[in-house]
Amino acid sequence: MMGLSDFKARPLKTAFLLGVAAWPLSAIAQTAPSTTQADTPVAETDDPAASSEIVVTGFRRSLQLANEQKRNADVVSDGISAEDIGKFPDQNLAESLQRITGVQITRNRGEGSSVSIRGLAPDFARTQYNGRTLGSGGSRSFDFTTLSAEFVSAVEVAKSPTADMIEGGLAGTINVKTAHPLDIGKTSFNGTVEGVYEDNPKKLSPRVAGLANYVNASKTFGINVGVAYEQRKYLSLNYQGYGAETGTEGQRNPPVDYNRDGDFGDTYTFNHAQAYQAYPGTRKRLSIIGTVQYKPTDNVNVFADYFHSDFRDKNLWYENATRFTNIAPSLPGQPYGVTASTIDTGLVPQLVAGSQGFLTSMSATGLDHRASTFSQDSRKILNSYAGGFDVTDGDMKVSGQASYFKSTTRNLNNGFATISRGIGTITHPDGLGSPPKVTYGTGYDPIDPSTFYLLSQDFFGGRNSDRNYEGRLDAEYTVEGSFLKSLKAGLYYGDRQNTAVDTRSSANATTLARLSGGRLAFVPGFEGASGAVRATDILKPISFDTKIPNYPASYLVTDLAAYYAIIPYATVIGAVPPQDVSGTGYDVGERTMAAYAQAGFGSADGRLGGNLGIRYVSTQTVSNGLVPDLNGIIIEPGGVFTTVPTGVPTKVKGDYEYFLPSFNVKYELTDALLARGALARVVGRPGLGSLSAGTSVNANVRSINSGNPGLQPYLSDQADLSLEYYLPKQGLLSAAVFYKHLTNYIIDGQVTQTLTAQLRGGGTQTIVFRRNQPLNLSSADIKGAEVAAQIPLAYLGGTFDGLGVFGSFTYIDAPKVPQFQGGPNVPLNDVSKYNYNVGGYFEKYGIGLRGSYTYRSRFTGGDANYFGDGAFTPAYGQLDASASYQITPAMSLSADVTNLLDAVQQTKNNFGLTRIYSQIGRRITAGVHVRF
Template identity: 85%
Template sequence: MRNLSDISGGNRKWRRESMTGFCRVGAQALKVALLVGVAAWPLELLAQTASVAVQPGTSAQTVASVSGTAEDAEPADIVVTGFRRSLQLANEQKRSADVVSDGISAEDIGKFPDQNLAESLQRITGVQITRSRGEGSSVSIRGLAPDFARTQYNGRTLGSGGSRSFDFTALSAEFVSAVEVAKSPTADMIEGGLAGTINVKTAHPLDIGKTSFNGTVEGVYEDNSKKLSPRVAGLANYVNASKTFGVNVGVAYEQRKYLAVSYEGYGAETGVEAQRNPPIDYNRDGDFGDTYTFNHAQAYQAFPGTRKRLSVVAAAQYKPTDDINVFADYFHSDFRDKGLWYENATRFTNIAPALPGRPYGVTASTIDTSLVPQLVSGSQGFITSMTATGLDHRASTFSQDSRKILNSYAAGFDITDGDMKVSGQASYFKSTTDSLNNGFATISRGVGTIAHPDGLGSPPQVTYGAGYDPLDPSTFFLLSQDFFGGRNSDRNYEGRLDAEYTIGDGFLKSLKAGLYYGDRQNTSVDVRSSANAATLARLSGGKLALVPNVEGASGAVNAGAILKPVSFDTKIPYYPGSYLVTDLNAYYGIIPYSTVIGAVPPQVVSGSGYDVGEQTMAAYVQAGFGSADGRLGGNLGVRYVTTQTVSNGLVPDLDGIIIEPGGVFTTVPTGVPTKVKGDYDYFLPSFNLKYELANDLIVRGALARVIGRPGLGSLSAGTSVNANVRSINSGNPALQPYLSDQADLSLEYYLPKQGLLSAAVFYKHLTNYIINGQVTQTLTAQLRGGGTQTLVFRRNQPLNLASADIKGAEIAAQIPLAYIGDAFDGFGMFGSFTYIDAPEVPQFEGGPNAPLNGVSKYNYNVGGYFEKYGLGLRGSYTYRSEYSSGDGNFFGDGSFVPAYGQLDASLSYQLTPAVSLSADVTNLLDALQKTENNFGLARIQSQIGRRITAGVHLRF
């Protein structure tokens, strides 16, 4: 691998380039302007046909509709509620913003449009989401991976461990008043949001303005599991009579009993026949000199589990005068995901005799040589079907338990003295994620065939023959019980001080300056232990008898007494009607959980963890300007940021690794402690301009230089090893941040009755793009129980090696159909479309070009609603085209998510002014989520099912 100091020095060239990249954006902006001009013409034409011309000085809320007269215009005091109100608030927020932005607003406290914030955000132009167990979990902006989107909570940093992205499953939507997505930065914004900044807002007590209580009681029904779970929330707000002091406290609890059913292929492994253990003649030509690629394993899985989330918010606010505002708030989230992982797997990477002298080997195979150009260099073809004797067949159960606890505290003030306003805020958050899982290496050897009747893009069909019964528990042996998990701790201290001076009525409106300090520490450790068959036989008191020489010298215990059949109803092709898994109740009836974990307590895995510290200081100046008539406005500023990192880790002796025969876990010897420092500093200029071309027609432009910091785990000084998939992964503390010189241009037409038409184009020139440096390394591993095995590993280390230009366009519309006529009053449509043009870059050094991670070329959402007479109906369909997930997987053959669309719907009824009823359906069409590799081999197909939430909302 290359020297880290060389990488660090090479990435210092920005000092010499100075502002060259930023100026380049100005030239690109001319192209952008031309594009938006083309887009603007049909928008303006559509606007003119949709509404009457708005005269100067006339409010958009009082203009007459096309079908009526001035007497039919909306009165100024008309009350808009429900989803229409949330659209209206979002439009007002977008219109008044100083930057290119979008947002979602709640109609009232506890009435955010969706239960999951990420699900709401996907309706914003240019925003895409990924899901975990059917819930929106991470957010991408303009196609860039979630790590490029900075998430804030009331303006301060919010993290959820390890990655720069935020896991939205930890955050309840019950208390959120608005979510803003800023796509162009200003100098006063905390840096790091290369794709954009997401700011989650909750209402302070005096913002609510009255003593009140809002509560929700709902049931959550999972279609796959057929289980009903509770979802309750309440927020109490107190404001004194003089409205100078207020406090509020909110508590929300949600439970989901889900069932996810899936197929997983582990990726295209390339193996040399002679290097298999024992050697395998894949093409049956009588020698062991060939090299072929095949699916490492195919597994049919089910994940029954329960998610519980407790959220608590609290805030206090004191405002004795309009010029003094002092506040404090607290956010707590306790998210637990606990369940089982049933797996029926066949592993063609492991074909061997169960006992010495038993037959094994490939008896038939079909090889596709047309895929050779897409395979790893040296491979002679992909094995599309194979029949084998001595096939590794697993009947496994894994017990999974993870818990994420997040606490965030903040206190601040705003003081205005004449034309001077000073604001300050100090905050702290800590997120801790603990997990401890255990599983069983339960194996049988038989005769099996894998084939792809529907092509490589579909899950394979696995059949058995020659008298082998996959449902006969007596043929299975337990090799070991393995414990694995770890802890990730992410904490951050943050403080900022801002001062703004309002100048007056001239062109220069204001001057603003500020300081920022952040101190973040992220630590991660993996823990693991394993009880082999001899240990399990001893702990069972003879109830599980050790059978010597099964699957190697360590032996195994017969698993017949601890297996049970399971079956699941699913749409996934070739999913087995039933299969065997480990029966945990039966097993722990023989060996209690406390007994086995007490015998082999999990230990920290040497070299796998990391400890990364990051200290950031920043200062900025920013000028606000505008014309006397208020039609022109904007800001110009520069932010200077300096960052220092310290990475601590362990570098192990890789010649001492130990692997389990037939197992999937690797033991790495204790490593040598190491500490590596890094640093970088940048000037980040920004320019935002807004101009009102005509009443309710606004054009915006923005130029900026933005950074996106590497993932905290990527800065690790440690090394981890996985012998099962032949990979060695090292961090790189000398990584520099991604750098983007970017331009934005947008046009917005605000129509009456909460209508909106908008178009935007954007351009990003990315440098310092991080990809994996990759080399091969041969190691001799020790086999637990005796013997050695020579293995060829793929060694990975992240490096700043690439650059990329990303261009795109967005259009959005909100159209109340009252424009057509009074008969359509209450009906409306909304939608957006995003096109992203991104280059291909290699996923590893020297590898073939692949699409930029996370970028879908086409993204759109479309929906409609009806709200009148207290009744609300809404449906929305979101779609994103294929994208690379950024996971090159274990064997470097890519990981791509095919196009996916999902339909959601909701129904509500205002029973009384204080009581409303609601029902929501997520994934109405029961769409499957899929992943495949770079030549179309199915890697994942997952069925999460529909989720129905219904209940009552109370407001007093």
């Protein structure tokens, strides 16, 4: 943990945050109570006949609000707005954001989880909640699966910065906004009750939400409380190839003659493992918000708000796996080895140094066949508190905010290393771009539990804590009657700390036999000196209906009920309680002080406007970690789990400071046509985990990973230019071009390191590892263009009234850079060159229909994976649809379908070998929304 001497200016932090919190109290004390009404909100009507104005509702209302937000912004930006409380266009914020130009998303279990902006990885997108920092772990990116959309009034994506914006959003800043009580303007209640049906498991789960808002008669005080609960019972079906490993025959344990030439000196590339997987699971998300607002006069506004998220994901991980890398006798003297193989000598050598070819098919005796089962339980709890004020005195406005958030993630998983030594053949009948086919030889039944043995029960997991104190104070002076419109200045202080540690323990076969009281028979000498227990009574067959090619009709998994009837969970974990793993943890602290000055300007006719400013940022970091002696690592039988000896405590400090100028200008060429331009220098900080002083080891995939506390932030000098044409009836046409010059780009420094590992139970194994450490080694230029359109078809006449189309297209030109030191140039991570979405809607007579298709072209996850063989995600498109019906002004029905066409997601390596093939299925949500 951090000590008092680790950072400078701690007294300044305390005084600053106390000053921010206390400043408005004196202003309120000097302000006499007022009976003046707060600003009257725009009149609402649920009955179009009751007003002569045209009332825009539904999705069209959402587009209208977003267009107004875009037009009034001081920067190049886009956004999405809710038409009403509880009626955000999508149930997942990331799914909505993907319809914004320049935004791409990645999905987790079928839900949008992380957001990329303009071709940069999610870590470059800064996420804020009502203007303050929001985090969800050691990454700079935010996990949107933890945030319910029920209470969100708008999401703004600022693509160019101003000096008063908190730095760090090199790609852009996403600000999630919720409505304060006096913004809603009346005492009300909005509620939603829905069912969520998942197509793969064919199960229904609840989704409920409610927001109660109270405003007093004088509209000077308000309070609201919202609660949302959602459950998802999902089933993800996958094929996973663990990557193309290159190894020398003699370095296998025991040696394997892959080409059957009688020696063990050849080097080949092969798929480390092919695994068919199923993840049945349940996600539960509880979100709570609360806001108190006091506005005694038009000039004083004080507020405090709270946000809580509790997200839990529990699933089973069933895996049927075979491994090229581990061919051996189950007991001494039994036969093993390759009986036939096919080697492509032209596919790999030009891509992998030293390889003589790729094993495209193989038959073997003693083939490693796993019936693995893992129980996974992850829980993330986030709490965010804030208090702030706005005080206006004549031409002077002073505002401040102090906030705190803490995100805590805990996960504890346990797995069963259940293995059989089979007779099998692995082929690629549909080519490397499709999952392989595994068939079994005469005399071996893959679903006969009597051939399987349990080596160990392993517990593994970890903890991550991410917390941040933050405060800011801003003052703005409005200038009347001149080209200079305003002067603004402010201070900012942030104090963030991220800690993480892995935990692990293992109950070997000897321990399991003892705990079972002999009900699990011990087999000495199986898989080496550790032995095993027979798994005959603890396995069961399962089967799934899936479109994944070559997925097995059925396979064996651990029957948890049968197993825990023999050895209760509490008994086994009590015998081997999980312990912190030396060398894997880190403790990173980061403190930032910033000051800025900004001037706003504009012409007398209001057509020209903009701002010019500069921000000064000073950051100090302290990283604590453990550096272990890697000569003492221990690996389990089969090489799946790695134990690292206790490391030496290490502390490393760092600091940097920058001046960040920014310039934004907009000009109304006509009443409908607006041009914008922006220039800025922006920083993007490394991931907090990348600043770790520790080291982790994975003997199974032969990698060593170290952090680098000395990393400097990314820098971007960037320019934006856009045109926006605002049509009547909520229409919009827009186009933009952008350019970013990145320096200090971080890539992996990579070397090989040979270690002799101890085998648990006796013996040693020599392993060649790839050692990775992030370094500031590169630069890159990114440029692109965006176009978007929202066109109501009412222009074509009354027949088309209520119909509309919308869409956007983004082109990103990103360079190729090495992913590791000395490596070949490959495309920049997470960049899809082409991204588009297109959709249409109909809203009339209380009926609302909407469909949208989103697409992103191929992109890479980088070479810095298990074996450096690349990870490319092919082009992916997804169709979503929704329908609603307004029964009464106070009640509506809705239904949404996510992934209507049941699209599958894939990942491939450098030469087309399938790494991931995943089917999550359709998700249907339907229910009722009420308000009164």
